Every structure is written in structure tokens, then in C-alpha cells.
Amino acid sequence: MPPRPETSAAAPATRTGLLVLALSLGVTTLSLLQSLVVPVLGAIEQQLDVSPGAAGWVLTANLLAAAVLTPVLGRLGDLRGERPVILGILAAVAVGTLLAVLTTSLPLLLVGRILQGASYGLFPLSMSVLRREVPEARLSVAMAVVSSTLAVGGVAGLVATGLLVGDGGDYRRPFWIGLGVTLVSLALAARVLPRRPSTGTGRVDWWGAVVLGAGLVLLLLPLSQGNVWGWGSPGVVGCLGASAAVLAGWVVLQRRTAQPLVRPAMLADRRTIVPNIAGLMTGVALFASFLAILQYVQAPPGVTGYGFGASILEASVVYLLPGGIAGIVVAPFAGRVVTRLGALPTLLAGALSGVAGFLLLALYRGVPWSVVLAGLLTQLAVTVAYAALPATVVQAVDEDETGVANAVNSIARSVGQALGSTVAVTLIAASLDPATGFPRDVAYTQVALIGAVASAAVVLVAFAGIVADRRAGTGRRPDRLAAVEEATARAGEWSPVSGLR
Template sequence: MSVREQPPVQGRAAGPVLLVLALSLVVTTLSLLQSLVVPVLDRIAAQLDVSPSAAGWVLTANLLAAAVLTPVLGRLGDLKGERPVIIGILVTVAVGTVLAIATESLPLLLLARVLQGASYGLFPLSISVLRRELPERRLGMGMSVVSSTLGVGGVAGLVATGLLAGDDADYRRPFWIGLGITVVALVLAVRLLPRRPVTASGGVDWWGAAVLGAGLSLLLLFVSQGNAWGWSSAPTLGCLAGAVVVLSGWTVLQRRLAAPLVRPAMLADRRTIVPNVVGLLTGVAMFASFLAVLQYVQSPTGITGYGFDATVLEATVVYLLPGGVVGILLAPFAGSVVTRFGGLPTLLVGWTFGLAGFVLLTWFRSEPWAVIAAGLLTQVAVTVAYAALPSLVVQAVHEDETGVANAINSIARSVGQALGSAVAVTLIAAHLDPGTGLPRDVAFTLVGAVGIGAAVAILVAALLGLRADSRAARQRRPDPLTEVEEAVAGAGEWSPVSGIR
């Protein structure tokens, strides 16, 4: 159903600009809460008197909840309407954030992070709202601006932590920023999100959702806990094997259902495979960059021979904030480029910058300006990627699948972020200096090389997608002579010499 054919809005609708701004803040809630704990995991371990591996579950619990909840929430939005589901998610996230602020117990903090994991459903639902409400000429830019806030919000979360949790302050302080953003987003959602009659039909495939959640949880456990458990340990390999078996079984289950959670044909469609692969690799590159920059610039130069002795505040404000500011300024421009030239060409341009950024980080990081420039270039690539991905997904699926399709893409990015974190942590831990207990410089070269590999793979995926699109367009193009013959067929017998008899 096109925008012009939508059922009438019940009540006064917000204008396009106001709606995009409101949904941008809604999506910022997700990325902000996701990243603000990253710089203070060691402080959580110290202040709650738990091991660093136990504190790592603060990230893992959030990702596991996202894996289970995001597809269901996306499908519920398609079936029940986005507005009530978004409001319900924001209320749940607010409760979880209050619990995170109030608790002094790791189990309760993990419960809070599970509740906050519902926020991952906000992005696919926001894209669904935009697809229903915006005219086609504004849809591309609207989706790009809202999607770009995922990368910008991630930087904002790190900066907020640097500002509020510096000098060994209580790790709970940054959650106050998260609570404030969540409450403001909730107020805007209640006031501005339109009430539309639901047009989609069917139900939620709860069995499919449960099996998918179990398979993704096993996969995320393998990725996020492999370094702590040991990559060759029985639990790690068991999670990997279990993920392969469960996700394979889920695919078989979806093929046998009349109304599956996700159409198998949608997952196998080349038009959705490309953005999902790009989302995964973008997540890998983004978090590898974040962790490498944060640890590198905070390293004591006198002991390690590298680094800049930066505090947590300096690391986030000086080295990461410029990229976040550039992302905010770039988002509308990236949206217009996606609208005019398409998602795949935009990805090629954006990740050319990203490749240059990782080259700087890998081989030219000895000066502060080079690290800042690397952060700027990689943030440009992430912003452009997040601007292009929803457009590519929306073009590939039916309107009543917008929520669940973007939910799958969101999960791909989350898995990529977990994988990027795990790879960076593993490489750094594998290259510790026995004398100082700090990583050797080569560890950051290897992390940068991972980013280079991810950037190259994204460029290759975009080129392959463009080639396939060009081939498909040629196959659809009709023969000009056939068009002329059809046009005059009703007028009588046609002769190529004299025309119409």
C-alpha cells in the first residue's frame, strides 16, 4: 500500500520534519544505552566486586535480550501498529534504566540490561513509521537521518560516560543521561506518533521467534564469551555447534509454516543479503575502531612506548566526539545522496573514506591528529552505511514486512558489534607484554587490519550488488522493436517498411 493509499490518521499528525526529529531521538535511546557502559566495564567490576568476565555480561545480557526480542517486536509493530509497541518499549527501557541506577547488585544490573535490550526494537519500528507516513520524495532522507543516529548515538554514549564517569566516579552516573533521553523520547512518542488503523493481517509466529532467539543467543554467547571461556573450550564450541543446529532447524521450520516470522525467500533474496552482510561488517568495524582508539590513546607512553596518556574524558571528547559531530552534520546530506544515487553507490563512497580511516589507524597512529582523523573518516563511513541500509532493505520487502526485515538487519549489526568487540579484545589480550601487563603496539595494528578487512569486504559486497542490479535491469529492459510492434498491433497489420496497412 503506498503512502497515498494509507488509511486516514486518527488525530492530528506531526509534520514530516518533526516526525523525523522525534524518531531520531527515539532511536538515539538505543545506541546511547548500548555504548555508555563500554568504557566503564572495569569500574563496574571493581565497584560491584565481581570479576571482569562477570562484568562483561553487562554487554552480553543486553545483546541476548535484543536477539530474542527484536524480531518479535518488529513483527508486532507490523501487525498491531508501531505506535503502541514503541511506547511500550520506551516504558520498559525507562524501568530498566531506573533499576540500573538504583541497584548495587550484578544480577539486578543484568536484569536492567535485559529490559534495556528491548530498545533494539525501536529502530525497525521507526523505519516502519517513516515508510507509512512520509511521501516517497522524503522517505529516503527521513530514513537516512533516523538510521544515522545509531552511529552518532553510540559516540554520544561514550562521550556521556567520559563526562560523567571520569576520575573513578560511580559507574551509574551515565545512566542518568540514558534515563533523561528515554523519558523525552517517550513524551515525544506519545504526542507525535500517529494513530493509524492496522492494515496487516496474520499473527506472530511465537515458536519461530523462540527458536530464532535461542539460535541467536547461542551465536552471541559464542562471539561475546569466547575470549573469556577460551575459543577452543567445550562451552564455546558447544555454543557454536548449537547455534548452527538451531538456526538450521529454524530455517526448516519457517519453510513449513504458512505464516512464518520471516519469509525464507526474504532471507535468501540477494537484495536483503547485501544490506545484512554490510550491516554485520559495519558493526565489526565500528566497535573494533571504538575499542582500539579508546585503549590506544589511554595507554601510558612512558611504559608502553605508544599512546597519549589520555584520561577517559580526553579519550572520548578529543578523539571520538569530533566523529560524532561530523556524523550529525553529515546525516541529512547522506540521505539526499542515497535518494539521488541509491544505497549501493553511496556505500562505495562512504566506505572508501572508512578504508582510509583504518589505514591511518593501522600504520600512521603515532600522532594525535592521525587518530582523530581516523575516527572522523570511520565515523563518516558508519554514518553513510547507516543512511543507506534501511533504503536497501525497504526496497527489497513488502510494506507489511518492513518491521521484521529491518529487525533482521538490526540483529546483523548487533552480531557484528559483538564480533568486533570480541575480535578486538582477543587480539589485544593475545599480545600483552609480560613485563607491564599492557598490550604491545602490534595488537592495535592487528585490530586496524581487521577494520581494513571489513571495509574491503563491504566495498566488494556493494560492487557485487551493483553488478547484479545492472544485470537484472538489462534482463528487464524490453526490446525497442517489440514495443513498437505492440503499440500498433491494434491498428492493423504492421509492416516494418510502410508502417500500418
């Protein structure tokens, strides 16, 4: 692995802090725009006078655009430099969000959501910037702080929607928050991101990008629309079969391409397989937690015999916001644990928190405090996972592949989120009680157990990775971070406010 530039190690603490702030705000834009539409799908359906299936495309279009664009944007950042790509993404997202604010047409709203889908490229590019610019001793903590905003921004989007929409409010109001955050992020990124020539060489494998995008679209389309089309319908079965064929062909194409979009050896490397599987399962757990808690606490107990009759705002603020706040506090400490003990032990500890939270939600959710605690534990698990995964990916690849490697991991998380939301919605919809019009209580037990299984899978994958590392003689800390503990002691400790203390 090539040495890091000396100029990066000498960067002032204030500059490092501003850089982390700028990148964190950009990643917050991604997660904010992803989550704020979830509670207003019903409002979009009513106010635009469209069917539930048509309104669901507001989520699907965004997800499909992300699947196509993320690996290409990550590779472009590796080859052309991260700054112009990040600024271009933020500009496109601002245009798309402005369109979502102004339009009352579903087709134009979908165009806006497609442009917003470019925001998924911000995370892998942010990891590339950090690896290039942040001093070695603070790299793990910086990556943890930035990546934790994936979970925190999701909660912020739900809270913003509850504040601005409520019962019967205009679905477009939350997009104003997204537009404001995007514009501030664009201005700060333009001011802070360094102008450095890229060290990458080669070209973008556009054919590989097209084939990969097609395969991912064919995979995500039935996952997002299966409830509407029917899981046994020709459309779902055909798309899944075609996806398997196209993705298999993509692997063959990458093996025969001199400069592939993603090296097949990187995909087959155990060190990248572990974080990609963990990312997939973490995505499942994230949406299982969000959907189960939000719908359960809003159920009217007088009609269903369960739930607390909470409003959208109360559901977000009381039951989800504590986990978001805890994530902000825990992320820097999780980064320090990654530095001292390694990414995989940190990932393992976070996943155990997720198992405990989902089991609590499955077995004892009859009182508000238990649901608040379950939400806190499951969101901490996601925050810690997002803090540990970038370090695991960075350990496995050279610097000029950081963007595309993290893009692959981002796709794994996106597929997991689509799968988690699909499973949760399917289980809840299948248990509707005709007498009340609400799901039966057992549906939430099933969703919580799915989350517990997903978290347990992360535990097993992380443990297997730890065992494999020890057998390979890499020790308890990542190769690249093995000497960081001593460097951290010399350089001083991280403060999430100023960068140094």
C-alpha cells in the same frame, strides 16, 4: 508493492520534522544505552566486587535480550501497529534504566540491562513508521537522519561516561543520562506518533521466534564470553555447534509454517542478502574503531612507547566526538545521495572512507591528528552505511514486512558488533607485554587491519549489488525511489532543523 497512502504524502513539513525528531531520539536511546557501559565495566567490577567475567555479563545480557526480542518486536509492529509497540518498548527501557540507576546488585543490574535490550526494536519500527508516514520525496533523507543516530548516539554515550565517571566515579551516573533521554523520547513519541490502524494481516509465529532466539543466543553467548571461557573450551565449541543446528532447524521450520516470522524467500533474496552482509561487516568495523582508538590513545607513552596518555573524557571528546558531529552534518546529505544515486553507490562510497580510515590508523597513528582523522573517516563510514542500509532493505520488501526485514538487518549489525568487539579484545589481550602490563603496539595494527578488511568487504558487497542491479535492469537508483528525484525538486529540499526549506 502496494501504493503509499495519499494522506502520508500530504503530511505537513512540520509534522514530518517532529516525527523524525521523535524517532531519532528513540534510536539515540538505543545506541546511548549500548555504548555508555563500555568504559565503566572496570568500575562495575570494582564497585560491585565481581570478577571481570561477571562484569562482562552487563554487555552480554543486553545483547542476548536484543537478539531474542528484536525480530518479535519488528513483527508485532508490522501486525499490530508501530505506535503501541514503540511506546511499550520505551516504557520497559525506562523501567530497566531506573533499576540500573538504583541498584547496587549485579543480578538486578542484569535485569535492568535485559529490559534495556528491548530498545533494539526501536530502529526497525522507526523505519516502518517512516515508510508509512513520510512523503515519498523525503523518505530516504528521513531514514538517513534517523539511522545516523545509531552511530552518533554511541559517541554521545562514551562522552557522557567520560564526563560523569572519570577516574573513580560511580558507574551509575551515566544511566541518569540514559533515563532522561528515554523519558523525553517516551513523552515525545506519545505526542507525535500517529494513531493509525495497521495494514498487516496474520499472526506472530511464536514458535519461530523461540527457535530463532535460541539459535541467536547460542551464537552470541560464545562470541561475548569466549575470552573468559576459552575459545577451545567445550562451552564455546558446543554453543557454536548447537547454534548452527538450531538456526538450520529454524529455516526448515519457517519453510513449513504458513505465516512464518521471517519468510525464507526474503532471507534468500539477493536484495536483502546484500544489506545484511554489509550490516554485519559494518558492525565489525564500528567496534573495531571504537575499541582500538579508545584504548590506544589512553596508553601512557612513557610506559608503552605509544599512545597519548588521554583520559576517558579526552579520548571521547578529542578523538571520537568529531566523527559524531560530522555524522550529524553528513546524514541528511547522505540521504539526498541515496535519493539521487541509489543506496548501494552511497554505501560503496562510505565503505571506501572506512578503508582509508582504518589503513591510516594501522600505518600512521603516531601523532594525535592522524588518529582524530582516522576516527573521523571510520565513523563517517558507519554513518553513511547506516544511512544507506534502510533504503536498501525497504526496496526489497513489501510495506507489511518493513519492520521484520529491518529487524533482521539489525540483528546482522548486532552480531557484527559482538564479533568486532570480540576480535578486538582477543587480539589486544593476546599481546599483553608482561613487562609493562599493557598490550604491544602491534595489537592495534592488527585490530585496524581487521576493520580495513571489514570495510573492504562492504565495498565488494556493494559493488556486487550494483553490478547485479544493472544486469537486472533496475538502473542506478532503487526501484521504489526511481522517480523521487523529480518529486524532491517539486517538493523542496530537506532541512534537518525544520524538515523543509
